[in-house]
Amino acid sequence: MIKIAILGAGRIGQVHALNVARHKDATLAAVADPILTNAQALTASWGGIAMSDPLEAINHPDIDAVVIGTPTHTHIDLMLAASRAGKAVLCEKPVDLDLEKARAAEKALGDAAKRVMLGFNRRFDPGFSEIHRRVQQGDIGDLHQVIITSRDPGFAPMGYLQTSGGIFRDMVIHDFDLARWLLGEEPVEIFATGSRLLEPALEALGDYDTVMVQMRTASGKQCQINCSRQAVYGYDQRMEVFGSGGMLLNDNLRETSVRHYRGEETEARGPLLNFFMERYADAYRLEMEAFIDAIKTGSPLPTTVHDGCQALKLADAAQRSADSHAAVTIE
């Protein structure tokens, strides 16, 4: 059994604790959170020792791996401490909000970076991973375009937005990672537009609530990402890839596939699975399975700190492009 500690018992820590506890080859050995009652709420449900100090979990001799689900500004220190203690790490996105700090962390990890996975859970979504597999096996010929729609259901609290790092680093970072993964090449040019159509007060933060991004790779592949902080009809997560031999499309998920026909409307369907904990429940479970599987077999981790740095680089470039109203070349 792989003994795993969860650091941070908030929204994402709860998802990871559940998936560790349910895995047949893993045990939830500890949960650490400075708010001890948060940790205790999880250990009461899923087992393990509740701790208030993440370093106690990291340095515990019985623990094989740690999952970092703490606020973003704590990721690097915890990742480096866990790595020094010889633990495998699954760290939530983003690595950090500062690209130079993220790159320095990658360098400081050195060879141990091989044992640190980044929480880009969307790669494990069954629909998106099928699209990736089918692009790889040539089902749409040569890939020409990737189109990603990523809209949150409800506007985040201003308190959250003040420390989020902005829509590109906080939210679109997932889509930048998906784009790199699907394109199979690094984008070399980016043009982003940003608007404040929902909340003018975001101007004081230098942030936007509605953005569109276009990117091009050196070979000419294109990607467009559409993102909004608020879609009144729910969590809108779609993807389309287009190539010389066809197209693959992944639509939104609903609780059932039943459609209602009546006098006033036809094809009426239930609401979209709302927000990340429901919509990406399978993705988080499969992400944890991939992490545990890689620890057991010694195979390479599917996502890395380098992926985290590259996605952050695109987020920084998008912010510069939106701020300057100009295309940005990515070195």
Ligand SMILES: NC(=O)c1ccc[n+]([C@@H]2O[C@H](COP(=O)([O-])OP(=O)(O)OC[C@H]3O[C@@H](n4cnc5c(N)ncnc54)[C@H](O)[C@@H]3O)[C@@H](O)[C@H]2O)c1
């Ligand atoms: N991959 C995803 O889809 C996804 C979704 C949500 C959040 N996240 C990321 O996960 C991280 C946490 O986000 P959240 O929404 O769960 O936050 P949250 O505020 O709900 O939870 C954070 C928890 O960490 C605890 N904490 C604070 N400092 C700590 C420390 N030094 N050691 C241990 N615990 C500490 C807090 O007390 C809190 O319980 C962020 O980096 C966020 O970007 C990723």
